[in-house]
Amino acid sequence: MEIFIKASQFILSLSLLIVLHELGHFIPAKLFKTKVEKFYLFFDYKFSLFKKKVGETVYGIGWIPLGGYVKIAGMIDESMDTEQMKGEPQPWEFRSKPAWQRLIIMLGGVIVNFILGILIYICLMWAYGEKYLPNENVVDGLWVQDQLAESLALKTGDKVISVDGVKINKFNQIPIELINGERFVIERNGEKIEKEVPVNFISMLVDRDRDAGSFILPRYPFVISSISDKSANKNSGLQPKDIIITIGGTPIKYFDEGKDIFAKLKGTKTTIEVKRGEEKKTIEVQVNDEGKLGVGLAQLPLKDLERLGYYSLETKTYSFTEAIPAGLNKSWSTLTGYIKQLKKIFNPSTGAYKGLGGFISIGSIFPAEWSTQAFWNITAFLSIMLGFMNLLPIPALDGGHVVFTLWEMITGKKPGDKFLEYAQLLGFVILLALLIFANGNDVVRLISSWTK
Missing domain, CATH: 2.30.42 (Pdz3 Domain)
Structure with missing residues (x-):
């Protein structure tokens, strides 16, 4: 059930991002009277799960969930339809449009992704605010x-x-x-x-x-979560939720302090004082030869630590106008943080490339239980990530088309159709290699977790 919930959220988020990204290309293309032959969620190699032609455009859902696309007439894109390019340019084709119009069409998808991410973060700040540990x-x-x-x-x-x-x-x-x-x-x-x-x-x-x-982590109190059946302290009187506050008369505030004291008391008996609700109780315990009591440690959520007086959390609420700069700041920090990570991935000495993940890794960041706040927070992050990734100057991505169009606008020389065709093929090879590597990492990690 946990996998189903995570997968459902991932597919929903991915579908939303793909459709809106492609709308970012579709809308300016239609505004500039450019023919859009297909609008697809996922890829439809050989067949489609669903398709319907409305006007001049076929809308459909493919069976390969690796993205989506709009097929614009007169453009070398994911379809690699080079036959169309052999004919004379037609007024409704992409290649016949001025460079500035083509640039807007190609940038439309990433602009939508960035705007979507910003809007989601603004709405999250407005609806939920922020609660954190300063x-x-x-x-x-x-x-x-x-x-x-x-x-x-x-x-x-x-x-x-x-x-x-x-x-x-x-x-x-x-x-x-x-x-x-x-x-x-x-x-x-x-x-x-x-x-x-x-x-x-x-x-x-x-x-x-x-x-x-x-x-x-922030330092935690010594809160007992459970007592092992094999523990010598099974019948000592210890109970789950007890908080150890003294050991042998020495006060402790945090688990790490208690751990150090017990390590010095290996194989001996000692008395501890625990806080149980509003009561305090003194209990004699046996410390085993490993310097432990044979109990589990409860890692309390921050709200419980605040209730116990260990930390003071800060809660910020925002009006809609206050949420706008807060959402913009969150979007900017998300983007810059992602860029820093990407730079480390491309530096072999960091070993960050080993952490590159595919669909399993992305899907795993969604929670095992539905949370509206978590879903939209992750979707905003993925939207900004998708926008930036598509801006990379790789020919098969929007960024590659943007680079070629900017080159044309600066030099006045338009790249030839053959050059664009080969560049697109090269881009596909690069993307396919990255896709195989990232998802291969996921599979290796999955198998490794099974064999532990």
Whole structure:
């Protein structure tokens, strides 16, 4: 059921983005009296799931869910229909239109994607606002989870102040900023220290267990989620939801403090004090030879940590006029962050290419339960990502056509049909290779998870 819910959201989001992107080409083409022969959601190699001709245009749904297209007369595009190009140019054909009109037609799709992403973010800010943990409210520093955070030379209790000279205002920004960044500043025991993000940091992140969660978290209290049946403390009186607040008379606030104390008490008995609702209870426990109690740790949501008095969250609400700049800022940070990631992917030394994913990776970012806010937030991100990807100067993408049209406008020389045909083929080869590589990464990761 979880896979079905994720897949349904992915298909719905993808279909919406494809249709609106293609409308971005279709509408200006019609305005400039250019014949549009086909308008398709997904590709229709050999046959269609659905098609209907209305006027001069066939509208349909293909069976290959790798995108969509509009077939514009007099243009070498996804259809690779070169027979049409052998005849004399007709007034209704794309090739007969002025360069500025062709440029607008080709830019229409990415413009729609960017506008859609911005509008969604504006509406999200207006409808839901923002609730987050301010970085300055994490007064006792962060919790280093594993060796990945240690590779950044971080220690529990450090405070990340800035990345690449930009101050961190929201705690949840830290992981993605470190992934995209190169240098960062921490505060440790009142001293500010500048550090470098290892060049291969993303490679280490990709190689890490994908179920391990974030490599940096705010420090958590020692809240018991369960007691193992094999634990010597099964009948000690400990209960789920107990919060350990002292160990052997030593007060603790966070789990990492308790973990360090128990590590020194291996194989011994000690007394702990727990907070249970409004009560406090003292319990004798056995620490095993690994320095553990044999209990599970509950990682509480931020709202529960706020209720317990550990952190103060900030809630921002926006009027519609206030949501406009907030949505624009969110769109810009989404775009610039994605560009930074893309730059690292094209730098082999980072190993970021190993994290490139296809449809499985994209589908997995949708939640296992329907959430209107999450769905539109992810759709906005994908819309901006799709817009930027289509602007890349690869011949089979809109960006490739834009480059050739700009060249014509600057030099006054129009590329020949044969050149455009070969360029389109080259672009398809590049895109196909990227598609195979990205989805191949997904398959390898999937098989790896099954064999663990």
